[in-house]
Amino acid sequence: MTHQPSTTLKRRPSRRVCTPPNLILALFVAAAVAAPVLAPQNPYDPLQIFGWEASSPPGTIGSGGYHYLLGTDGLGRDIASCILYGLRISLMVSIVSALAAAAIGLTVGVTAAYFGKWVDAIIMRVVDLQLSLPTMLVALIAIVTLGPGVDRIILALIIVQWATYARVVRSVALSEAGKPYIDAARTMPLSNARIVLRHLLPNSIAPAITLLPIEIGHAVALEATLSFLGLGVPMDQPSLGSTVANGFQYLLTGQYWISLFPGFALFGLIAAINFAGEDIRRIWDPRNRSI
Amino acid sequence: MTIENSEIPPLDVRNLTLQHHGASGTTTIVRDVSFVLGRGEVLGIIGESGAGKSTIGNAVIGLLGAGFEQSSGTVRVNGTAIETLTASKRHALRGRTIASIFQDHTSSLDPLMTVGAQLSETISTIFPDLPGTGVRQRALELLQRVGIPDPNGRYHSYPHQLSGGQRQRVVIAIALAGSPSIIVADEPTSALDATVQKQILRVLRGLVEETGLSLLLITHDMSVIAEIADSVLVMKDGEVIEHNATAALLDNPQNAYTRSLLSAVPRLRLSHEAPAIGQGGPDEEAAQCDEASEADGPVLVVENLSKTFGNHGLQALFGIGSATFALRNVSLQLRRGGVLGIVGESGSGKSTIGRILAGLETGSADKVVMNGRVCDVGSRGRSGGLLGRIQMVFQDPASSLNPRLTVAETLMECVRFTARTEHDRHPSRVTETVERLGLSKVLLTRYPHQLSGGQKQRVCIARALLAGPEIMIADEPTSALDVSVQAEILALLKQAVSERNLSMIFISHDLAVVQDICDAVCVMKDGRIEDYGASDFIFGRSDNPYTRHLINARPKIFTL
Structure with a gap:
């Protein structure tokens, strides 16, 4: 008797989509998308910025009729608007790069596990090499060789991230590949490509989905670091991370709001992504679908 | 006290x-x-x-x-x-x-x-x-x-x-x-x-x-x-x-x-015991004998199949170190329309035979001939191998089905990719086969975890049959199931073999089940064939000590 009542009757996790983390994340995404409408000021339009109002504390009413709810930064830009615009770039860069890295890592990891032997050996040694280089170094080299620009940043982040997915996915795919449903597919025989993509990949995706939000969080942080070093997104498209970096020097002189509020936004965004990731994994699993 | x-x-x-x-x-x-x-x-x-x-x-x-x-x-x-x-x-x-x-x-x-x-x-x-x-x-x-x-x-x-x-x-x-x-x-x-x-x-x-x-x-x-x-x-x-x-x-x-x-408990009939009447035994056997006389030779001939582990490369070249034999010089024949049972304890190599023949593992053999065509079990290549012409039903039905596909998706995939003619490709084959196996059409939209063990195993059998194999290999297909379900699945396998003129290799550790379904039996021990013959001979007259030991090890209930 393999199924004991205690396991078969275990409460199924709910498949509610409107959980608090999901709603908060949706709010962030909506804010990012609607930034041009929501933001009182376009912080990257010099005509809307008043330099003499630089470093105003939160709540100041500015001369342009702006109400600087969260204060202004060292150049006189409205922090609230910077956050909204920064969200756009941060979310776009990190989501696109994490998704692309996940797709590459998944395919590579599953392929390695399915074919085994020398295919596996070669792929996994490349992964090991990639993972033994410091992340920042790989990103820096990539940026330096590829040049600046949002698309290059995305490419650099993909190069940095894919190996993690490949390694995590491979270990799960190895155990899945040993199951009889894969044997059944092989005896049919289905093509290797179909077995890998239709059978092995969807069943090995769980760790990648768990990893995805964490890696999106990493991508946001990594992109912020690169921006801080002046190697990130260009100045006319600043991200949430570079906005935090902008205010870093002012922290010492007590102008906390410049870094702090974008920092909160960054924290809230990453936390919402992490919590929502658990829900996404749960919803994905067909074992949680009711009859 | x-x-x-x-x-x-x-x-x-x-x-x-x-x-x-x-x-x-x-x-x-x-x-x-x-x-x-x-x-x-x-x-x-x-x-x-x-x-x-x-x-x-x-x-x-x-x-x-x-x-x-x-x-x-x-x-x-x-x-x-x-x-x-x-x-x-x-x-x-x-x-x-x-x-x-x-x-x-x-x-x-x-x-x-x-x-x-x-x-x-x-x-x-x-x-x-x-x-x-x-x-x-x-x-x-x-x-x-x-x-x-x-x-x-x-x-x-x-x-x-x-x-x-x-x-x-x-x-x-x-x-x-x-x-x-x-x-x-x-x-x-x-x-x-x-x-x-x-x-x-x-x-x-x-x-x-x-x-x-x-x-x-x-x-x-x-x-x-x-x-x-x-x-x-x-x-x-x-x-x-x-x-x-x-x-x-x-x-x-x-x-x-x-x-x-x-x-529902399958019982072993020894030759001195009268076979149970009304269990379909004698009639079935007679029917199979008739088929045998019509058949034109064996559908599968295997000569000296061996498989070794752990002696590769340089060691093998210089003859250092000893290889472990998973299988050693196994020779067997499968009659067209017949059911060959392979019995043995765990580790005897019985599953390995099935996996090699199904093309899932490689081995070395002097000769493997299927339907008059020589096959190469040494390569995993698809052209010369046995892959696709032999289908398997596995022990654990839960892990034999892709959990992310519905029953219909699993079976339709099989139909689409194994069809040889346009007629084979028709979706109605799926519903026909499923109903033939006693499954309701409603189940087609279900996922594997929503089915019982017996239903899952029926889906696995349906998948194997839809691929249109010449030989089916069933590797302990009933070990993970309740006894009452076990009997139903065995009946289905018997029915499939007789209706479709299939030949089957039935791998099991359970002598009573093997006797119930097989007309020839091969007893394996430590990768070798210990005893081989018609079912009646093995269970009745064989004087091989290991066969006798297995028969005597059967639980008391069978002697009641």
Whole structure:
């Protein structure tokens, strides 16, 4: 008797989509998308910025009729608007790069596990090499060789991230590949490509989905670091991370709001992504679908 | 002792009702169950999956999971109602008064600790005052007692260095550490071979008789009950259907459900015993003989198939090191429309034959001819191999289906990719086949986890049949199923073979099942063919000692 009542009757996790983390994340995404409408000021339009109002504390009413709810930064830009615009770039860069890295890592990891032997050996040694280089170094080299620009940043982040997915996915795919449903597919025989993509990949995706939000969080942080070093997104498209970096020097002189509020936004965004990731994994699993 | 026995039984369960509170409401798992387990008695609880038998075991040990509630009734251990005890007093009962043995001997032991260390740990927890040498002494005694050969040597072994049977003996030794008066054994032998099962049951019976231990034995297997239980409780859907002494129950079952359970157990017919009439045996065999005379030679000929492990590259080149043979010079023939049984204990290489023939593994052979075409089992390539012409049905139906595809998706994929003609590709084939196998069309939209084990196995058979194979290999297709379902699946396989003029290789450790379905049998041991011949010959006249040993190892129930 393999199924004991205690396991078969275990409460199924709910498949509610409107959980608090999901709603908060949706709010962030909506804010990012609607930034041009929501933001009182376009912080990257010099005509809307008043330099003499630089470093105003939160709540100041500015001369342009702006109400600087969260204060202004060292150049006189409205922090609230910077956050909204920064969200756009941060979310776009990190989501696109994490998704692309996940797709590459998944395919590579599953392929390695399915074919085994020398295919596996070669792929996994490349992964090991990639993972033994410091992340920042790989990103820096990539940026330096590829040049600046949002698309290059995305490419650099993909190069940095894919190996993690490949390694995590491979270990799960190895155990899945040993199951009889894969044997059944092989005896049919289905093509290797179909077995890998239709059978092995969807069943090995769980760790990648768990990893995805964490890696999106990493991508946001990594992109912020690169921006801080002046190697990130260009100045006319600043991200949430570079906005935090902008205010870093002012922290010492007590102008906390410049870094702090974008920092909160960054924290809230990453936390919402992490919590929502658990829900996404749960919803994905067909074992949680009711009859 | 006898006076105490008559007054207070070690375990007295009265009107026990257990409920589970889940998201989908409250379910009654066990309803109004009463029984008494006397000193030195073995009480068997039998039932199919979901009958609530394990939940009773858990309630007795005091390990009901979250969400379970004992809504009425009492469980008295040596006269004390355990539900009135505090958690710490209950905890003190475990190991000293009640001990348990579980099915999975692999996960019951800590893989990082030696057998001796685990046993000593338990002993010194229960007897904190015992000195180190005393603990060791007792551990060795216990190992000796459960029949571990060379206890001194085995004391320092890790679990992975022991066989399955030895590991289960160690689990029993650990259960005995606190000299309990009751042992709850939940499927203690289900993961073991028939011969090992018999040994373990003998150990348990010996303990009961020598030490006056009481054993509550929970199982789905009537043969285990027949082997050692004094009385039996038959359960269905949480209720006791029948409660009687074992011999009386086996001889004269009162309840229809009990009768169906008993008749579903495949029994071995020896040649001096008259074959059961009306079981379809003689007619079937006659029909198969007719086919044989029409057939034009064997559909599959295998000559000297071997497979080795662990001797690669330079070592092999210089002949250093010895290769381990998984298979050694196996030769067999499969008659067109015939069913060849391959029997043997675990590790005998019987599954490896199936996997090589299905093209899932490589091997080396002098000759493999299928339908007059020479096939290469040495390469995994698709052109010369056997891949696609032989389909397999696997042991575990749960992992044989892609959990992310519905039944219809799985079967349609098979139809689309294996079709040779336009007609083959038609979706109606799926519904026809599914209905032929006794599955409702409604199930097509379900996912595998929404099906029962028997339904899943039917889907697996449907998938194998839809691929239009010439040969089907069934590797222990019924071992993971309840007995009643087992009989249905066997009937389906028989039907498929006769209707579609298929040939089948049937791999099993269960002699009775093999005799039921096969016309030729090949007995494997350590990668070699030990005995080979027609089914009647193997089960009736073969004088091969190993074959006789296997036949004699069959549980008592078959001799009743």
